[in-house]
Amino acid sequence: MTYCLGIITNSGLVLAADSRTNAGVDYISTYRKLFDFSLPGERVIIFCSSGNLSITQAVISSLKKDIKVQQDVNLHSLPTFHEIARYVGSKTRQLLEQDRPWLEKDGIDYHCNFLVGGQIQGEDPELYLIYTQGNSIQATPETPFLQIGETKYGKPILDRTVHFDTPVDVAAKAAILSIDSTMKSNISVGPPINLVMYERDSLVVRHQLELPLRDPYLGKLRKTWEVALNHAVESIPNIDWEYYAQGEESDLSTD
Amino acid sequence: MTYCLGIITNSGLVLAADSRTNAGVDYISTYRKLFDFSLPGERVIIFCSSGNLSITQAVISSLKKDIKVQQDVNLHSLPTFHEIARYVGSKTRQLLEQDRPWLEKDGIDYHCNFLVGGQIQGEDPELYLIYTQGNSIQATPETPFLQIGETKYGKPILDRTVHFDTPVDVAAKAAILSIDSTMKSNISVGPPINLVMYERDSLVVRHQLELPLRDPYLGKLRKTWEVALNHAVESIPNIDWEYYAQGEESDLSTD
Numbered sequence: 001m002t003y004c005l006g007i008i009t010n011s012g013l014v015l016a017a018d019s020r021t022n023a024g025v026d027y028i029s030t031y032r033k034l035f036d037f038s039l040p041g042e043r044v045i046i047f048c049s050s051g052n053l054s055i056t057q058a059v060i061s062s063l064k065k066d067i068k069v070q071q072d073v074n075l076h077s078l079p080t081f082h083e084i085a086r087y088v089g090s091k092t093r094q095l096l097e098q099d100r101p102w103l104e105k106d107g108i109d110y111h112c113n114f115l116v117g118g119q120i121q122g123e124d125p126e127l128y129l130i131y132t133q134g135n136s137i138q139a140t141p142e143t144p145f146l147q148i149g150e151t152k153y154g155k156p157i158l159d160r161t162v163h164f165d166t167p168v169d170v171a172a173k174a175a176i177l178s179i180d181s182t183m184k185s186n187i188s189v190g191p192p193i194n195l196v197m198y199e200r201d202s203l204v205v206r207h208q209l210e211l212p213l214r215d216p217y218l219g220k221l222r223k224t225w226e227v228a229l230n231h232a233v234e235s236i237p238n239i240d241w242e243y244y245a246q247g248e249e250s251d252l253s254t255d
Numbered sequence: 256m257t258y259c260l261g262i263i264t265n266s267g268l269v270l271a272a273d274s275r276t277n278a279g280v281d282y283i284s285t286y287r288k289l290f291d292f293s294l295p296g297e298r299v300i301i302f303c304s305s306g307n308l309s310i311t312q313a314v315i316s317s318l319k320k321d322i323k324v325q326q327d328v329n330l331h332s333l334p335t336f337h338e339i340a341r342y343v344g345s346k347t348r349q350l351l352e353q354d355r356p357w358l359e360k361d362g363i364d365y366h367c368n369f370l371v372g373g374q375i376q377g378e379d380p381e382l383y384l385i386y387t388q389g390n391s392i393q394a395t396p397e398t399p400f401l402q403i404g405e406t407k408y409g410k411p412i413l414d415r416t417v418h419f420d421t422p423v424d425v426a427a428k429a430a431i432l433s434i435d436s437t438m439k440s441n442i443s444v445g446p447p448i449n450l451v452m453y454e455r456d457s458l459v460v461r462h463q464l465e466l467p468l469r470d471p472y473l474g475k476l477r478k479t480w481e482v483a484l485n486h487a488v489e490s491i492p493n494i495d496w497e498y499y500a501q502g503e504e505s506d507l508s509t510d
Contacts, residue, residue: 152407156436160484173491181411197494209499217498221491228487229415236428236479239452239472244464 001188002033002149004048005158005175006115008127008139012168013117013198015046015127016175018183020190021053028187034194035060037067037075040204044118045075045084046196050149051112051132052103058095059088059114081118081126082138088114089134096132113148118198125200153185154178172197176211177225180218193218256443257288257404259303260413260430261370263382263394267423268372268453270382271430272303273438275445283442289449290315292322292330295459299373300330300339301451305404306367306387307358313350314343314369336373336381337393343369344389351387368403373453380455408440409433427452431466432480435473448473 004017017033031053037045047063049056066074078084096110103110110132117127117139127139129146139146141164147155161174175195182189192215197207211218259272272288286308292300302318304311321329333339351365358365365387372382372394382394384401394401396419402410416429430450437444447470452462466473 152440153411155440156408156411157484157488159440160436160481161488169493170488172494174488177488177491181415185407185410185414197496207494207496209494209496217492217494224491225487226415228483228490229412232480232483232487233412233416233425233429233432235483236432236476237472238424239427239462239464241452241462241464243472 001186002050003147003151003154003179003182003189004033004050004115004149005145005147005151005154005178006048006117006127006129006139007145007158007162007166007171007175008117008125009144009162009164009166009168009171010141010200012171012200012202013046013119013125013127014168014171014175014195015048015115015117015198016172016179016193016195017048018179018189019192019194020188022188025187028190030190030192032194034196036196036205036208037063038118038205039076041121042203043076043120044198044203044205045116046118046198046205048115048148049112050114052108052110055092055095055099055110055112056114058099059091059112062091062095063088079120080123081116081120081128084116085128085130085136085138088116088130089136092130092132093134115146115148119200119203121203125198150182150186150189153182153189157181168197168199172207173221176218176221180222180225191218256441257305258402258406258409258434258437258444259288259305259370259404260400260402260406260409260433261303261372261382261384261394262400262413262417262421262426262430263372263380264399264417264419264421264423264426265396265455267426267455267457268301268374268380268382269423269426269430269450270301270303270370270372270453271427271434271448271450273434273444274447274449275443276308277443280442283445285445285447287449289451291451291460291463292318293373293460294331296376297458298331298375299453299458299460300371301373301453301460303370303403304367305369307363307365310347310350310354310365310367311369313354314346314367317346317350318343334375335378336371336375336383339371340383340385340391340393343371343385344391347385347387348389370401370403374455374458376458380453405437405441405444408437408444412436423452423454427462428476431473431476435477435480446473 119125191213369385374380
């Protein structure tokens with residue numbers, strides 16, 4: 001699998017991804033899933049990808065090529081993020097049109113998803129999720145994060161700690177925790193973790209990192225989190241069993 | 256869906272379940288998924304069920320009937336938990352043998368799982384997971400919890416806070432948090448939460464509860480947890496971006 005997430009807050013954006021790809025448990029490898037297509041000073045565009053690696057790599061290559069050969073329509077020429085999302089969707093459709101029948105007849109999963117977030121000069125920061133089918137949805141202040149891949153393990157922590165008014169550096173820590181929790185619970189998600197934190201209106205990527213498994217900060221974060229979680233569980237008031245004992249007996253009886 | 260979990264520790268057992276059943280988002284209802292088949296003083300047997308409701312209800316009914324008509328083989332006559340797990344597996348196989356072809360031809364999911372845990376006089380407490388296929392696995396000190404249904408959201412908290420030497424009352428709080436986190440992130444899991452906490456060698460269920468959505472303890476637990484999680488995220492040391500800036504530039508470049 002893979003796990004990537006994007007968070008948009010009123011002070012910026014975070015995009016983060018693990019690096020594990022697997023075709024069965026006996027064929028696990030490391031691929032970067034986070035890509036920077038920024039044009040510093042004019043636009044910041046960060047991608048994350050999940051799903052069928054041959055398709056996502058082909059989409060990313062095609063996006064790069066359109067920039068290189070200066071196609072009329074490319075990531076650096078499109079005036080809005082909405083159009084960028086549509087353009088990435090149409091690339092995905094084109095490539096799937098070619099490959100899907102061949103994958104489908106051997107029962108190979110061809111699904112893929114992208115997150116694309118950033119800011120174009122004169123516009124607000126935006127964050128989109130592009131589906132296999134080429135359609136897309138946008139993150140909003142009410143739902144300020146989007147996830148792709150192995151999303152379930154890392155969702156509760158985001159649901160409880162990330163809001164549109166969360167400072168972007170706190171959102172970055174929540175993103176690392178969300179991926180690290182997923183890595184601990186599911187072997188199809190693995191290090192290194194790549195992350196970009198983008199500060200609104202800066203139009204340049206100033207903060208990025210790659211955390212390998214034995215990174216000292218990741219170790220410290222994991223330890224702090226584990227201690228805090230255990231402390232939190234213990235600090236929860238004990239259950240008042242007497243209170244619940246009243247009139248409960250009969251509910252559980254099988255007679 | 257549904258979410259149930261069982262935890263075995265050296266001081267006892269916890270079994271817990273949500274109560275939501277859904278056949279599509281427009282047909283959501285409440286069913287108890289936790290059942291007590293204990294014979295106080297001689298044996299404690301607690302069940303949780305997930306999956307196709309018609310199958311799990313049929314299995315539970317059949318188990319009750321075998322006790323009632325005093326079949327030679329029933330939950331109260333079998334001498335070990337291993338044999339109980341095999342017996343529940345064979346009931347599941349019998350019922351699926353009848354119903355599966357009819358469900359399968361309309362594409363209806365017939366999968367179901369059970370957790371069964373407890374203690375028989377003279378034996379150690381045990382906890383089993385029984386699969387749709389009738390086979391089963393047992394929880395061990397290295398892997399002291401088992402989950403069925405919508406398991407992913409609630410796994411990270413168990414992975415970080417539950418061990419074989421966790422006091423059983425702390426494990427009970429972790430179980431509620433695991434289900435509550437799942438309820439917050441996924442609407443196919445819903446209240447009330449039913450929970451049994453069993454103390455080793457007591458051979459009687461002394462601690463059980465049912466937490467509806469507006470239960471005051473559940474509200475307090477949820478609030479305490481949310482505050483603690485947010486505090487934990489904030490208490491994590493800030494990222495030292497300078498440290499990661501060295502030699503990273505080129506990795507992200509698309510040129």
